[in-house]
Amino acid sequence: xxxQIIQGILLGGYYALIACGLSFMFSVMRIINLAHGxxxxxxxxxxxxxxxxFHISPFLGLAIVLPLMAVIGWALQRFLLQRSARxxxxxxxxTTFGLAxxxxxxxxxxxxxxxxxxxxxxxxxxxxSWEWPGSIYVGKLAVIIFVTAxxxxxxxxxxxxxxxxxxxIRATSEDPDTAGLVGVDARRxxxxxxxxxxxxxxxxxxxxxxxxxxxxxxxxxxxLFAFEAAVIGGAGSLWGTLIGGIMLALAQTLGATVHPxxxxxxxxxxxxxxxxxxxxxxxxxLGGLLRLSTGKAS
Amino acid sequence: MSxxxxxxxxxxxxxxxxxxxxxxxxxxxxxxxxxxANGAGKTTLLRAIAGAHQAASxxxxxxxxxxxxxxxxxxxxxxxxxxxxxxxxxxxxxVEENLLLGRTAGRPGDWSVERVLETFPNLKPRRHAxxxxxxxxxQQATAIGRALMSNPDLLLLDEVSLGLSPLVVDRVYASLxxxxxxxxxxxxxxxxxxRALSVSDKVICxxxxxxxxxxxxxxxxxxxxxxxxxGLHRKSAGGVPA
Numbered sequence: 001x002x003x004q005i006i007q008g009i010l011l012g013g014y015y016a017l018i019a020c021g022l023s024f025m026f027s028v029m030r031i032i033n034l035a036h037g038x039x040x041x042x043x044x045x046x047x048x049x050x051x052x053x054f055h056i057s058p059f060l061g062l063a064i065v066l067p068l069m070a071v072i073g074w075a076l077q078r079f080l081l082q083r084s085a086r087x088x089x090x091x092x093x094x095t096t097f098g099l100a101x102x103x104x105x106x107x108x109x110x111x112x113x114x115x116x117x118x119x120x121x122x123x124x125x126x127x128x129s130w131e132w133p134g135s136i137y138v139g140k141l142a143v144i145i146f147v148t149a150x151x152x153x154x155x156x157x158x159x160x161x162x163x164x165x166x167x168x169i170r171a172t173s174e175d176p177d178t179a180g181l182v183g184v185d186a187r188r189x190x191x192x193x194x195x196x197x198x199x200x201x202x203x204x205x206x207x208x209x210x211x212x213x214x215x216x217x218x219x220x221x222x223x224l225f226a227f228e229a230a231v232i233g234g235a236g237s238l239w240g241t242l243i244g245g246i247m248l249a250l251a252q253t254l255g256a257t258v259h260p261x262x263x264x265x266x267x268x269x270x271x272x273x274x275x276x277x278x279x280x281x282x283x284x285x286l287g288g289l290l291r292l293s294t295g296k297a298s
Numbered sequence: 299m300s301x302x303x304x305x306x307x308x309x310x311x312x313x314x315x316x317x318x319x320x321x322x323x324x325x326x327x328x329x330x331x332x333x334x335a336n337g338a339g340k341t342t343l344l345r346a347i348a349g350a351h352q353a354a355s356x357x358x359x360x361x362x363x364x365x366x367x368x369x370x371x372x373x374x375x376x377x378x379x380x381x382x383x384x385x386x387x388x389x390x391x392x393v394e395e396n397l398l399l400g401r402t403a404g405r406p407g408d409w410s411v412e413r414v415l416e417t418f419p420n421l422k423p424r425r426h427a428x429x430x431x432x433x434x435x436x437q438q439a440t441a442i443g444r445a446l447m448s449n450p451d452l453l454l455l456d457e458v459s460l461g462l463s464p465l466v467v468d469r470v471y472a473s474l475x476x477x478x479x480x481x482x483x484x485x486x487x488x489x490x491x492x493r494a495l496s497v498s499d500k501v502i503c504x505x506x507x508x509x510x511x512x513x514x515x516x517x518x519x520x521x522x523x524x525x526x527x528x529g530l531h532r533k534s535a536g537g538v539p540a
Contacts, residue, residue: 167395174390
């Protein structure tokens with residue numbers, strides 16, 4: 001059982017990493033980015049391309065891919081999301097949904113349906129592990145991913161609270177009009193936030209490729225995990241994202257011990273329980289929830 | 299050259315013309331009080347100067363530069379700071395963080411967090427408290443401090459006494475008196491006529507988006523302003539503005 005808990009916590013680090021960008025974009029820009037998973041897969045393919053064609057290690061490749069992801073995020077916000085946000089809350093969701101379809105199909109067109117992995121390009125790291133007392137084997141890559149998630153979340157927390165740009169981003173997310181009146185360039189702040197979110201997505205995509213396989217349509221599953229971790233942790237809370245990721249992973253691990261097919265179902269059940277608790281405690285009450293579920297809410 | 303020159307300014311809210319061809323100027327170091335009934339266009343005029351509302355026509359010239367089309371954050375960089383009606387603090391952020399945000403514009407000057415806390419001593423023990431947990435007076439002091447942190451050449455104050463107890467208003471105005479004495483140029487929207495006339499050099503009374511009365515505060519009687527306030531007086535007194 002201890003082994004499963006430890007593996008679950010470490011897997012939670014990956015979920016926190018992939019949920020981090022989604023949660024950040026939602027809390028700062030009020031945008032649910034449905035292209036989140038596809039963008040992570042795009043990053044994984046970019047690293048795979050660098051590794052397979054140019055023999056650049058995926059870790060070195062991050063020095064190229066992460067700045068590119070930042071530019072993509074900045075451009076997305078300035079030329080797509082900012083404009084679509086003027087059309088109401090639903091339009092950015094539809095826009096990112098469309099973007100996900102475009103990315104998936106462009107990747108399919110370019111790389112075909114084969115599954116790929118970055119594992120062959122990182123040496124023994126993909127399978128090497130430490131043995132802990134009690135015959136518990138802890139994967140080195142899993143530990144690296146977990147530590148990266150903690151450092152990233154801590155770094156983001158420090159950035160948002162201790163730097164002028166971070167405060168500007170928080171102010172813009174709270175009240176963009178007033179932010180302008182105190183000298184904050186709201187458009188620049190939002191574009192910077194999108195660039196940061198995409199860097200985290202790029203990092204998550206790299207670890208996705210190192211710890212598992214991916215194909216052009218793998219984005220939807222990653223989006224689902226990210227969404228579940230973000231909601232369980234309380235969308236918008238950075239440290240909550242880590243807790244959400246760990247809870248999701250523990251539920252999946254527990255589900256897998258109950259039944260071989262229970263891995264995904266365990267996570268979904270945990271997500272639904274937390275979602276219903278949140279809705280119930282939000283003041284809707286049981287009656288409100290039932291009316292919502294039967295479509296009778298006025 | 300005047301610090302601020304508003305020329306035939308028209309501002310619309312949809313079909314409603316909130317400011318109708320207003321012209322006036324403010325010199326360096328002056329304090330101008332804008333008075334008028336609710337809906338007279340005072341707040342809209344102030345927000346148009348700050349860049350929060352776009353003018354339909356007319357010009358706002360600040361320090362010799364036409365501000366037409368200049369966004370609000372650029373106007374802060376040029377030296378225009380607004381303390382908006384209702385304070386509009388970032389309630390999830392602390393007092394110190396709200397104050398530091400005022401420094402985003404990066405204008406050089408003497409204002410610092412420490413100086414704001416000295417100017418408004420009631421904020422000292424609340425430095426690390428979330429702005430949403432402050433009293434009305436503390437919030438107002440934070441809002442004024444935040445604007446001052448941008449080291450403005452022109453401070454726009456919109457209804458600083460709104461919703462505050464008379465005692466707290468006295469305290470806020472005592473702090474403002476120091477700013478006025480130090481030569482800060484201020485445009486003040488105020489409902490309290492006595493207070494507006496006592497702290498300002500010039501007064502403008504607005505009615506239905508137009509200037510109903512403009513004059514030197516010393517030369518304008520409370521009775522004249524009251525008449526203009528209710529639309530019974532429509533001429534310039536004291537030989538000032540426009």
